[in-house]
Amino acid sequence: MSIIKDKSPVLFFYNDSKKWLMNISKKEELHTHIGVLKHADAIGKEYGSRLMTNKDKYVYLLEPTMYDYIMKIQHGTQIVYPKDLGYIAARAGIQDGQKILEIGTGSGSMTSFVASIVKPRGHVYTFDVDEKFMKIAEKNIRRAGLSKYVTQTNLDLKTSKEIPVTEMDVALIDLGDPWVVLPKVRQMLKGSGCIFAICPTMNQLEKLTIALIENEFTDIESTEHIIRTIAAREGKTRHSFQGIGHTTYLCFARKAFFGRTAKATTKAKATTKAKATTKAKATTKAKATTKAKATKKSTKN
Amino acid sequence: MSIIKDKSPVLFFYNDSKKWLMNISKKEELHTHIGVLKHADAIGKEYGSRLMTNKDKYVYLLEPTMYDYIMKIQHGTQIVYPKDLGYIAARAGIQDGQKILEIGTGSGSMTSFVASIVKPRGHVYTFDVDEKFMKIAEKNIRRAGLSKYVTQTNLDLKTSKEIPVTEMDVALIDLGDPWVVLPKVRQMLKGSGCIFAICPTMNQLEKLTIALIENEFTDIESTEHIIRTIAAREGKTRHSFQGIGHTTYLCFARKAFFGRTAKATTKAKATTKAKATTKAKATTKAKATTKAKATKKSTKN
Amino acid sequence: MSIIKDKSPVLFFYNDSKKWLMNISKKEELHTHIGVLKHADAIGKEYGSRLMTNKDKYVYLLEPTMYDYIMKIQHGTQIVYPKDLGYIAARAGIQDGQKILEIGTGSGSMTSFVASIVKPRGHVYTFDVDEKFMKIAEKNIRRAGLSKYVTQTNLDLKTSKEIPVTEMDVALIDLGDPWVVLPKVRQMLKGSGCIFAICPTMNQLEKLTIALIENEFTDIESTEHIIRTIAAREGKTRHSFQGIGHTTYLCFARKAFFGRTAKATTKAKATTKAKATTKAKATTKAKATTKAKATKKSTKN
Amino acid sequence: MSIIKDKSPVLFFYNDSKKWLMNISKKEELHTHIGVLKHADAIGKEYGSRLMTNKDKYVYLLEPTMYDYIMKIQHGTQIVYPKDLGYIAARAGIQDGQKILEIGTGSGSMTSFVASIVKPRGHVYTFDVDEKFMKIAEKNIRRAGLSKYVTQTNLDLKTSKEIPVTEMDVALIDLGDPWVVLPKVRQMLKGSGCIFAICPTMNQLEKLTIALIENEFTDIESTEHIIRTIAAREGKTRHSFQGIGHTTYLCFARKAFFGRTAKATTKAKATTKAKATTKAKATTKAKATTKAKATKKSTKN
Secondary structure (H helix, E strand, O other): OOEOOOOOEEEEEEEOOEEEEEEOOOOOEEEEOOEEEEHHHHOOOEOOOEEEOOOOOEEEEEOOOHHHHHHOOOOOOOOOOHHHHHHHHHHHOOOOOOEEEEEOOOOOHHHHHHHHHHOOOOEEEEEEOOHHHHHHHHHHHHHOOOHHHEEEEEOOOOOOOOOOOOOEEEEEEOOOOHHHHHHHHHHHEEEEEEEEEEEOOHHHHHHHHHHHHHOOEEEEEEEEEEEEEEEOOOOOOEEOOOOOOOOOEEEEEEEOOOOOOHHHHHHHHHOOOOOOHHHHHHHHHHHHOHHHHHHHHHHHO | OOEOOOOOEEEEEEEOOEEEEEEOOOOOEEEEOOEEEEHHHHOOOEOOOEEEOOOOOEEEEEOOOHHHHHHOOOOOOOOOOHHHHHHHHHHHOOOOOOEEEEEOOOOOHHHHHHHHHHOOOOEEEEEEOOHHHHHHHHHHHHHOOOHHHEEEEEOOOOOOOOOOOOOEEEEEEOOOOHHHHHHHHHHHEEEEEEEEEEEOOHHHHHHHHHHHHHOOEEEEEEEEEEEEEEEOOOOOOEEOOOOOOOOOEEEEEEEOOOOOOHHHHHHHHHOOOOOOHHHHHHHHHHHHOHHHHHHHHHHHO | OOEOOOOOEEEEEEEOOEEEEEEOOOOOEEEEOOEEEEHHHHOOOEOOOEEEOOOOOEEEEEOOOHHHHHHOOOOOOOOOOHHHHHHHHHHHOOOOOOEEEEEOOOOOHHHHHHHHHHOOOOEEEEEEOOHHHHHHHHHHHHHOOOHHHEEEEEOOOOOOOOOOOOOEEEEEEOOOOHHHHHHHHHHHEEEEEEEEEEEOOHHHHHHHHHHHHHOOEEEEEEEEEEEEEEEOOOOOOEEOOOOOOOOOEEEEEEEOOOOOOHHHHHHHHHOOOOOOOHHHHHHHHHHHOHHHHHHHHHHHO | OOEOOOOOEEEEEEEOOEEEEEEOOOOOEEEEOOEEEEHHHHOOOEOOOEEEOOOOOEEEEEOOOHHHHHHOOOOOOOOOOHHHHHHHHHHHOOOOOOEEEEEOOOOOHHHHHHHHHHOOOOEEEEEEOOHHHHHHHHHHHHHOOOHHHEEEEEOOOOOOOOOOOOOEEEEEEOOOOHHHHHHHHHHHEEEEEEEEEEEOOHHHHHHHHHHHHHOOEEEEEEEEEEEEEEEOOOOOOEEOOOOOOOOOEEEEEEEOOOOOOHHHHHHHHHOOOOOOOHHHHHHHHHHHOHHHHHHHHHHHO
């Protein structure tokens, strides 16, 4: 049985829009619109128990899950929502033991989510250029107890010549211009490795998709995820009146080897504005040189 | 670098609707509508490489992810789709080290997905009554390399008096009548533990929600998840014409202690058809007896 | 060219959430958060022109459409939204010249919308029991200039033995328990006539569908309509963050003659709780008596 | 009572995916997978009655609605679906008596739908450049009995200098490049008149929105409409497994007068690639010249 102690993390839960995540500190009180609670009263109780505020409202003492950390994370930027995070994990097959590359740490919410899945044998390597965010992220990751599984680096992968990690299982990109880092991401990903980019606009999906083809990715998929809440009540079940809007689109792909010769590839990359015919053309070129390429692949990446 | 060998699992990927998952067997061939491939030709190649069929079609040799195993699982029953599995993991905060109870193993796809996340320190305890499905599930779980992290038991938790496991972090229920097992699931869940039920109909959501309140669960949430695919192409980006229909609704909750006296609780349970007022009434009774209950909680479950 | 005069209706439009519908009254002023406008300044301007408030904000002088009347209607009750009204019109094929029965006038918004389409040769017969709403509806219908095409009656069709109208093309039902009036609605509808019921809950859809089968309706269809707004902006096009929630479900059907004998029908109606097998059984009975029924149809309804 | 006669139009309805629309021809038979029916057997029956095929299947004899005509229209092109047509009618407030401009007649389905609403006092003026489609459309419009309310013209409004109609209430545009005709559409629309464009891609929405601002339209709204079907059955109500995909996006706006001087406007139009700042800039210019503009408006359009 899991008993709440001093310093234990607790989600004080009144309802889905009124909830507070904090560590118990035996001399503190929680002051809310629905009344006051003494932290000390929670100590010794089993998680799931409830306390009554001085305004006669019940508040449940829940054991915080990764979901609670993500939803309550201190963010100076747009977070990635659990509905989207869940699909990322399921579509890319993220699991224990994997090495994850993240470009754009942001507030560290996706970092934390992914680290909670790949631990204890996996690791998240996350890169950002904004020192302010990096501090926020560090605090959020520590709070979720995941610092051990995350390496944060202040490095601009768009401009750096460095290849700080290799053979990553999955790459997560949360940048405004994800296509810029694709050639570098390829070098860090293992063969057949997965990529996921957070793309808030359709224009980003479009540009990224073109760049993914040029950079020899396959199984390319753009999706959006709509979550609808249902008010299930006896004899009156219906969707909630409260809707949910757009959060982001997601773009997925896997690293492949189209087997282009080094020359053909360079050419393709140079013509960033190549039309949809790029694929067909590259394919044609590739056919003639299948054998030659096989030997060059490892040098290319 | 990850090189394909004899016996290696490979997803032969042509496109999202034409893909084949199998282990390489050096003397075999893959016969498809888009041509023939020799397994032997894949040996020695890096994952992500491609082969050309005798009909001049390129097929990519991808390293299977958990997603591929789930989508290609041999199922005699309806599977839970990755979009729903992902939300389950994210909302319940499933992570390394957790103990998961699953009632209704089915084809073992949810079992495998969850095991891939909680391993190596966590475990999935899954129960079913249909021996035929149990064999299918066993095979699917083994194929995904996860047998070590799963205990399958042939037991009917609806009728059994046994409490085979306790202190579970999360309970996943995939039964037609999930409300029947709620009292037992409570006994197996830790305080504040999460429950997720797969509910294909609105009627199930409604009945289950009523039962969850009666059985002292909180943070109850019913959702459905819509995934929309976007055809991102230069100058012509739009949603796919191909739509996706309903898969299932999901019902989430967390185990709480309403602090009812044993008597009050029994009464509430007896009146299964109690209206939405049940909660309010129980609350009123509870107030008068807050102290008494605290001592009884541990005996109740 | 359409010039604004004294007494002309004008939609003062600032943006989609800040707009005011009123008749010009030359001595009045419009006071808003974005400043003050004199009605007199609008007189003599062409519809579509704009005025500047004393806070330097532009407000457009739009000619109100039926959409504007509906969105700005004074309602004491939940209105039916244009997205739903539009589908009702399109699915039931509502057009000039039709006779429409409406049960549940509410605030008169659906009444007005439908009248604007069936006029000048068609007519809407609308019934309600709440005199307060009837007055609100009357005012709203008059304001939209449609009183001539609407007959409002204070009559409870659930209990009345009267059949006030017959040979209606379409019946619109906005009641909490639409199934109660089905036998009566049948008598008022022409053969093959359409029915649409506003059903805010899934439970209503379910009960109504069962009753529609029992009351010999065909082409039964339950739908919901989701409108998503897209923020189209150069280089940054995406769905709006602002979501839209549930409004209502809609249930459509057309009056048919299953050709049951009078007796069989009575029996079916008595067993309101008949299972989904009702249809099959009724069909079986019907087969044996096809000829007999034909002669009874006209007497039945 | 409406009785089927020789030549009467009838929708032979088996279910939503098996239905046939035709005129009764007393010597003909309807041959289908579910059996054979003699047209002659329908004569004398009331609409809504049913016939049994020689394979013992019931087929309902429904009176075709505009919906049936649209869904069964002979189309060589993509039709606009009822869910979208309904919103167009409701959002633009289309009603009896209005004059509608349509650019891109296509198969005449939108033409017919709109004509059925604006008749008998309104009219649809529709333009196309493809003679083959114009013939198909003519046939479809005639079949729906609406020829009297529609004028079809073979004219390319993109290039023509002609202004064939003016003071239109609503303009409907179904072209691949709707922005091209905006200046001309303005001249044909009345002040405050509505425009709706069918935009199958996000890129079209984006370009059109920019052009609408440049061409002095307001109340600009881009939407998409999702219809979900619900299988309502006793105790097993859920959304249909069969999904619906993307049909089209819709772009709505109303003609306004921004009051730019002729010069300012010309400049704005010349810079088609002007950024989102166009609006702000135009506004600034406009302020200084408010009075001057008022006198020029009528000459401009």
